[in-house]
Amino acid sequence: MSHSSTLSATRARFRSQRIERFTESVIREMTRRAIQENAVNLAQGFPDFSAPEPLKRAAAEAIVADQNQYSITWGAQPFRNAIAAKYRRDYGLDFDPEREITVCCGATEGMIASLLAVLNPGDEVVLFEPFYENYGPDTQLCGASARYVTLHAPDWTFDPEELRRAFTPRTKAIILNTPNNPTGKVFSREELGLIAELCQEFDALAITDEIYEHILFDGATHVPILSLPGMRDRAILVNSLSKTYSVTGWRVGWVLAPPDLTDSIRKVHDFLTVGAATPLQHAGVRALEFGAEYYRQVTESYAERRNHIVTSLEAVGFQCFLPRGAYYVMADISSFGFPDDHSFVTHLLGKAKVAAVPGSSFYARAGGGRQQIRFCFCKKYETLEVVRHHLNCLLK
Numbered sequence: 001m002s003h004s005s006t007l008s009a010t011r012a013r014f015r016s017q018r019i020e021r022f023t024e025s026v027i028r029e030m031t032r033r034a035i036q037e038n039a040v041n042l043a044q045g046f047p048d049f050s051a052p053e054p055l056k057r058a059a060a061e062a063i064v065a066d067q068n069q070y071s072i073t074w075g076a077q078p079f080r081n082a083i084a085a086k087y088r089r090d091y092g093l094d095f096d097p098e099r100e101i102t103v104c105c106g107a108t109e110g111m112i113a114s115l116l117a118v119l120n121p122g123d124e125v126v127l128f129e130p131f132y133e134n135y136g137p138d139t140q141l142c143g144a145s146a147r148y149v150t151l152h153a154p155d156w157t158f159d160p161e162e163l164r165r166a167f168t169p170r171t172k173a174i175i176l177n178t179p180n181n182p183t184g185k186v187f188s189r190e191e192l193g194l195i196a197e198l199c200q201e202f203d204a205l206a207i208t209d210e211i212y213e214h215i216l217f218d219g220a221t222h223v224p225i226l227s228l229p230g231m232r233d234r235a236i237l238v239n240s241l242s243k244t245y246s247v248t249g250w251r252v253g254w255v256l257a258p259p260d261l262t263d264s265i266r267k268v269h270d271f272l273t274v275g276a277a278t279p280l281q282h283a284g285v286r287a288l289e290f291g292a293e294y295y296r297q298v299t300e301s302y303a304e305r306r307n308h309i310v311t312s313l314e315a316v317g318f319q320c321f322l323p324r325g326a327y328y329v330m331a332d333i334s335s336f337g338f339p340d341d342h343s344f345v346t347h348l349l350g351k352a353k354v355a356a357v358p359g360s361s362f363y364a365r366a367g368g369g370r371q372q373i374r375f376c377f378c379k380k381y382e383t384l385e386v387v388r389h390h391l392n393c394l395l396k
């Protein structure tokens with residue numbers, strides 16, 4: 001809504017109907033406000049610590065070695081081979097690098113390219129709510145409409161009957177993000193089984209955003225829905241280097257899909273972006289070669305950070321919904337007595353110099369998330385200590 005004055009000034013003739021209902025990304029707006037207020041940014045989910053040294057070196061070496069021109073539009077071959085090897089190693093799944101893998105500019109492009117490749121105007125897409133804010137606009141850009149299924153706090157469970165009611169003969173796909181942003185929910189094999197059954201019954205696709213697959217707590221395990229019986233032909237898996245390897249600015253992601261769908265996705269991808277950055281794809285080969293110890297460290301260090309921030313938040317009156325994966329925590333703000341999430345976020349920014357995301361930006365239905373806000377905790381230990389100290393002023 002903050003753009004309404006700019007929008008009304010735009011001549012209607014030059015305003016595409018596709019973007020008419022768009023609002024500014026609240027996550028990125030909060031990053032801007034954090035910079036203005038000189039606050040700690042726990043809004044937009046990106047690390048404030050260094051990327052792994054071997055990756056930085058591999059990227060620099062690729063540039064020096066003159067890997068600086070276009071790669072094949074669907075991805076440099078060594079990188080596609082490394083992606084195939086990763087899925088074989090981690091899940092025992094075989095993907096053909098020539099026909100089933102497309103490298104994109106981040107999972108963001110992977111998702112929109114996939115949706116543009118499979119949706120027609122009038123199609124319906126099922127989304128779990130709360131949801132990562134891109135999926136709504138992505139669906140609208142395709143002229144499709146979203147049907148929402150509520151994830152209920154504190155465990156973010158869903159009602160199987162509500163899920164079934166969301167599927168109709170017009171349903172083309174369900175978008176699933178597990179481990180989930182913003183809730184930290186990790187969908188269980190049983191829940192995925194229910195979704196898989198509905199996809200088969202209604203002849204729909206499961207399009208999954210699995211970028212937090214390696215950030216798991218308390219023994220949670222990640223299951224790609226395409227590994228379930230009958231799903232290999234009706235699933236599109238989107239992933240990226242961003243979160244696992246702390247390189248959110250590289251914009252290198254990939255899409256796994258059966259050959260016919262890959263064909264369509266590659267066509268969209270080619271005309272959207274031609275390709276992802278070549279030297280960074282070569283560095284990506286190095287990333288995907290990391291051994292088990294790297295992933296153990298990722299999990300362990302994020303578990304420590306999660307425990308740190310949850311303790312800080314609960315000490316000053318937030319009620320946290322403990323995440324089982326990803327690097328965000330949704331917190332209930334009812335005990336502070338504010339009318340809504342936006343006024344509370346502004347208070348938090350001004351008083352404690354900490355930026356968070358208002359919960360309502362993850363909901364479509366009016367009133368959803370009004371007493372929730374999201375913090376990210378992909379930050380240095382020192383940053384989390386500063387946050388603990390700053391939050392104390394909420395008690396005064």
Ligand code: GLN
Pocket residue numbers: 027028043044045046132181
């Ligand atoms: N995925 C990150 C988040 O949810 C970054 C969002 C973005 O800027 N696209 O905060």
